[in-house]
Amino acid sequence: MSGSEGRQGTPIDPPWSVDLLADLHAGVLDAETDALLRPRVEADPDARAVLEALDATLADLSALPPIPMPRDVALRIDAALAAEAQGVPAPVVSLNSARQRKYKRVGWGASVLVAAAAAVGVFAVVIPNMSNHTEGAQSAFPQPTQSRSAQPPAATQAPADEKPGLTVKGQNFGPIIGDVLKMQNYGPLDNQETLDGCLKGGNIQASKPLGVSPIQLDDQSAVMAILAGGRGPGSFRIVVLDPDTCGPDNPNGVLADTVMAG
Amino acid sequence: MTAAASSDADLISAHAAGDPHAFPEIVRRHRDRLWAVALRTLRDPEEAADALQEAFISAFRAAGSFRAESQVTTWLHRIVVNACLDRMRRRQTKPTVPLPEAGPGEPVAPRDHMAERETRLVVAAALAELPEEQRAPIVLVDVEGYSVAETAQMLGIAEGTVKSRCARGRAKLAKSLGHLRNRSADANVPVDGVNVQQQRQREAR
Numbered sequence: 001m002s003g004s005e006g007r008q009g010t011p012i013d014p015p016w017s018v019d020l021l022a023d024l025h026a027g028v029l030d031a032e033t034d035a036l037l038r039p040r041v042e043a044d045p046d047a048r049a050v051l052e053a054l055d056a057t058l059a060d061l062s063a064l065p066p067i068p069m070p071r072d073v074a075l076r077i078d079a080a081l082a083a084e085a086q087g088v089p090a091p092v093v094s095l096n097s098a099r100q101r102k103y104k105r106v107g108w109g110a111s112v113l114v115a116a117a118a119a120v121g122v123f124a125v126v127i128p129n130m131s132n133h134t135e136g137a138q139s140a141f142p143q144p145t146q147s148r149s150a151q152p153p154a155a156t157q158a159p160a161d162e163k164p165g166l167t168v169k170g171q172n173f174g175p176i177i178g179d180v181l182k183m184q185n186y187g188p189l190d191n192q193e194t195l196d197g198c199l200k201g202g203n204i205q206a207s208k209p210l211g212v213s214p215i216q217l218d219d220q221s222a223v224m225a226i227l228a229g230g231r232g233p234g235s236f237r238i239v240v241l242d243p244d245t246c247g248p249d250n251p252n253g254v255l256a257d258t259v260m261a262g
Numbered sequence: 263m264t265a266a267a268s269s270d271a272d273l274i275s276a277h278a279a280g281d282p283h284a285f286p287e288i289v290r291r292h293r294d295r296l297w298a299v300a301l302r303t304l305r306d307p308e309e310a311a312d313a314l315q316e317a318f319i320s321a322f323r324a325a326g327s328f329r330a331e332s333q334v335t336t337w338l339h340r341i342v343v344n345a346c347l348d349r350m351r352r353r354q355t356k357p358t359v360p361l362p363e364a365g366p367g368e369p370v371a372p373r374d375h376m377a378e379r380e381t382r383l384v385v386a387a388a389l390a391e392l393p394e395e396q397r398a399p400i401v402l403v404d405v406e407g408y409s410v411a412e413t414a415q416m417l418g419i420a421e422g423t424v425k426s427r428c429a430r431g432r433a434k435l436a437k438s439l440g441h442l443r444n445r446s447a448d449a450n451v452p453v454d455g456v457n458v459q460q461q462r463q464r465e466a467r
Contacts, residue, residue: 026429053441060385061404069297073311182312
C-alpha cells in the first residue's frame with residue numbers, strides 16, 4: 001500500500017471512478033478503506049455529487065409503486081394450485097345428479113357427503129354426449145402419484161415456447177391443466193368471439209378464459225378452455241370443445257364440461 | 263385454524279398437515295409483492311405469470327420439507343426469483359416486451375400526475391436495460407426494500423456480491439437517469455450518455 005492508495009490499490013485521492021464511489025456508497029469496501037476514503041470523498045465536490053446522484057437513483061427506485069397482481073393472473077394461479085391440491089383422490093359426481101340432489105334435499109346423508117367432498121374439492125363432470133356414462137364415481141383427474149411425480153414444474157421441462165402436444169385420454173385432464181393455464185391459444189377457434197359462440201351453444205357464460213389451448217382428446221382434435229369457476233378462490237371450470245361442430249346453436253359441440261371447486 | 267390470524271410458519275405447518283386452505287392463504291398474502299418482483303425482473307407479464315405459476319406449484323410441493331431456518335417470505339421469494347432467472351436464461355436471445363406500467367390492475371392514485379408517471383416509466387425503462395445479474399438484486403434491495411442479507415439468501419449468492427452488483431447497477435442507473443452529469447475527469451461516465459433528467463426538464467417546459 002502506497003501513501004496514495006488504500007487496500008487492494010484503492011486510490012485515496014481524487015479523482016475517483018464512479019464505480020469506486022458506487023462501491024463506497026453500497027458498502028462494498030472493507031472497513032479500513034471505507035474509513036480512509038469517506039472523509040476525503042465528502043470533502044470533494046465532484047465525488048459528493050456522484051454520491052448524491054446515487055442517492056437520487058435510490059429515491060427513484062424506492063418510489064416505484066406497488067404493482068398488484070392482475071385479477072386474471074390471481075385466478076389462474078388459484079386454479080393451478082387447486083388443481084395441484086386435487087392430486088388427492090376426490091369424489092366425483094355428475095353435475096346433473098348434484099343439481100338433482102340439491103333440489104330434492106335428500107337429507108343429512110347427502111349433505112354430509114357433499115360437505116366431505118367440498119372439504120377436499122369436488123369435480124363435477126358433465127359430458128353432454130356421454131351423460132349416461134358419467135353417472136357415479138369416475139375419476140376425472142389423476143391420482144396423486146400421477147399428478148405430482150409425472151409432472152414436475154415446467155421450469156425444469158422444455159422451454160415455454162416449445163410445448164409438446166397436449167393429449168388427454170378419457171377425462172384425465174389433470175396432467176395438462178398447468179400447461180393450458182399458461183396458454184392463450186384459441187387454435188382452430190381462432191379467437192375469443194368464436195369461443196364465446198361455442199360456449200353459448202353449451203349454455204356456458206364466461207369471460208376471457210384463464211387458459212385456452214388446442215388439445216387431442218382421445219385422438220380427436222379439440223380445444224380446451226379453463227374458465228373462472230365463480231365458486232370462490234381456486235374454483236374453475238374446464239370446457240372441451242369440438243372445433244368442427246361447436247357453435248351457438250349446437251350444444252353437442254361441448255365435448256366435456258368439468259367444474260372444480262377450490 | 264383461522265388462516266387470517268396465523269403466521270406464515272403456522273400456515274406452512276398446516277399445509278403440511280393437510281389443511282387445504284393454508285397454502286392458498288400464504289399465496290394470497292404475498293402474491294402482490296411476488297408479482298411485482300417477477301414482473302420487474304422478467305419485464306413481460308405473460309412470462310411473469312408463467313414463472314409465478316411454476317414457482318407457486320414448486321413451493322406447494324416443497325412446503326412439506328420447509329424448515330424454519332429462513333422466513334417463509336424469503337423462501338418463497340427465492341423460489342420465485344429462481345423461476346424468473348431460469349426463464350431469463352432460457353430467453354436470452356428473445357426481446358423483452360415493454361412493461362405496461364399502467365396496465366390492468368395498476369392503481370391510479372389521485373396524485374398520479376403525468377410527470378410522476380413519466381418518471382416511473384423512465385425509471386422502469388432504465389431498470390429494464392440493466393444486465394439481469396444486476397437487475398434482480400436492484401429490484402429486491404432498492405425497489406422492494408429487502409435487506410442485503412435477505413436478498414443474498416433469495417438469490418443464493420454472497421452478501422458482498424449483492425452489494426457489488428447493486429453498486430454496479432446503481433452507477434449505470436444514475437447515468438441513464440441523468441442524475442450523473444458527464445465529468446471529464448471520470449472515464450467511467452459515457453460521453454454519449456443520454457441525460458434523461460435534462461430531457462425530462464425540457465419536456466416539462
